Amino acid sequence: MEVLTALLAILASILGYLIYRGRKVNKYWEERGVPHETPGLFFGNSWSGLTGQESMLFDWKNNLYKKYPNAPLLGYYDLMRPILVVKDIDLVQQVLIKDFKHFSKRVLEPDEVKFPYLENLFVMAGKRWKSMRNKMIPVFTTGKLRQMYGQMSELGDSLVRQIESQVEEKKCSLELKRSFDCYSMDIIGSTAFGLDIGSIRDGDNEFARMGKKVFDWVFNLRFLVNNNFPQFSKKFGIGMTRPSVFKYFTGIVEQAFEHRRRTGGQRNDFVNLMLQLKEKGHLDLVKDEADEGSDDYLTMTDDSIVGSKAIEITEPLILANAFLFIMAGFDTAGTLLTMLCLDLSQNISVQNKLREDIRKTLSANKGVFCYEVIRDTPYLEMCIKESMRLHTLIPVLFRLCTKEYTFPGTNVTVKPGDTIEIPTHSIHMDPEIYPDPECFKPERFAPDVSHQNCTWLPFGEGPRICIAMRFVITEVKCAIAKVLLKYEIALNPKTELPIRASPRSLIFKPKRPVYFDLKKIS
Template structure:
């Protein structure tokens, strides 16, 4: 386990060539949906990363924003209809919102979870995070005995879930090819990748300031873009983005409910920028909400869904003191522990969004909610856009008040797979006058 930020920076960025894999042993013949970007290694990971990177540029996100916005509007409407100033288990509503965004942007479908919490898409998604007893046993066994699990060819994803997502991706491709329909979503981009071998990239002016994701790849690397490989990318879009996004928004609302001054400041910024852009929450409008962005960053610092970053040493690495990290050694970076360390953040247990407006030189290396370096989360811009958009619309529609059902100290619920607190995240929503 590594907690020194200088060493973490070397592992994730400067000396990344020694630690470029996550180290999760997977057998994609047995578990094809595990053949996604997060699990891939070496040159194949590099090749796929480069092919997928253009799908999350500013230009592509602007295409997807209308679908996100429609889902956020539906969330506001549902909350206005179903809540009347009483306590609300907000995480449940945001989970339904998030699944609708993913079903729309990743699969080109109307998920329907906001209208029907028991819709088929959400049922299948729940099986990923709430697996059956036998699947829990298998996955626990794989954690402690990965090589044996591979040798036994254990199926680690529920067969029903596997079939559902394979069929969903295949049917989406077939429908687009047959009808010529374009929705400017992830399915369109994957289909373009399948047909051409790359995704068209038209540079946007504001992308000049964005960090570039291109990674050098061995020209001899062969990467076959099969339907299975593409289905796995859609699967990880859901698995990584669904509950994590709901968690970030939920914790941010919880913190804002307890810090009314910060909430008022964020709401005023939202109102001013909404007026500036003619009443629209456009891509540029969301980007201009710097204080709201600081609130989200502070929430991510205090309650990051990615509690740790996992890498594996891919070739022997000598530390400054002469200690050698041997090839194959797992390396763990405890994200939440570092982001709550007073060495890097003054008053770490206080919600202080202003710390992200002051340009503290310690922040970039110690702030790791999406990882860092070449393995940084490829969809981070998508996630942040979705989070800020829905927060802006909620603050524009409701006052968020604390609920007595949430008590201090906030204790992480260790009985569930997703990141939550014991008793759930409750707030009280009152319609803006």
């Protein structure tokens, strides 16, 4: 009886401490005078998202953003972790660009010994990150992209043939996302590793099946644990990706490396460029004079990180960045293309204008679907940018404070280790920034229209902007242009509107399928 009493006393003490700790954490924003939502004990403001009642990243956070229209900063609690949301665009610029030295890290700080595949450009920080980024810049220049474009174009033709077979079979009610996902997988296989993946021909092959596991519910759960309980994750070796998924894809990369070394073959892909980087320690910058301006984002860096740290390009480091390339490419391009088709099907005049512009540029290039066709059709990029604004794939950007900082014009000070959030989706849907934000208006992004910095953030901004931005936009341009030249796209009545985000996904995915009717152009 005494033992039981002692045990109950210990449990009561532990529970009492946890309740005390939880209540103390929940006063964090109140004590700092930051507008915030009232949190629940232990779960903070995350309950509705965890239970799937609504999308925490899209619906809940967008409602929070609109609830405090005049507040430059907001607070909320992700379980027991206080998060500071930076709303004011001038302050967003401070975080992402002007005072980058205070916020140069992303939130995740993985154990690189236990999880070598996370030693990549996305999570690196400081001089090591700067050195690696500088070495990787030549991989993603417009000049290199032009060299890879032939492979993209061939796969674009394969995509159209695959869609054609669906049209002949079903005539209507086509769910194109699966075809677009397969196109994206094949692009990665071809341009990155010189492999004929064949996902377009067989959407259920092993590569495609493993690709679907990259961002499945297991990844979401692992991310949640790593993000909220980093010490627990490190202690028990819980990575964000299943070991089997990492092993499969890095095995493919290793085989590609070995084959290339053995045969001495040359190809304009990631494998060849990484082998050159490993052997020479650097890559030669290939400039494309006609597109030099579009590469400006690549050279954006932070002067506060003085010098760089020597970094040896080892095979594990190459494998880590190759896996990052795979993760970043899966699912995202397919979703982008699906949502762009949705926008074009709901705005037929825009669709017709875009098709006509593509035809004119194609005719100017003597009917050859070359790189210049997608480069010299400005309206094509305008439509893509507007669709990416309307359907933000990455709804928030996270940064970790690395040096104490007081936000200008406020009394709010953050300290090293505090988490900062940039609400990209809410910024994109803010009527003060984009009037009639629910409407699809490509003219917002006409070449002669200027936008305040940090108001279009699908790829981030500042020194940590996505290095593969032009690559993604180019593969989307190639696919949609080829499809539009062949088909008129209409929305099938089976599609449930409005489109809602899948509540448990960390990136934007439609909650329900999107169906289209395609009519062949004679």
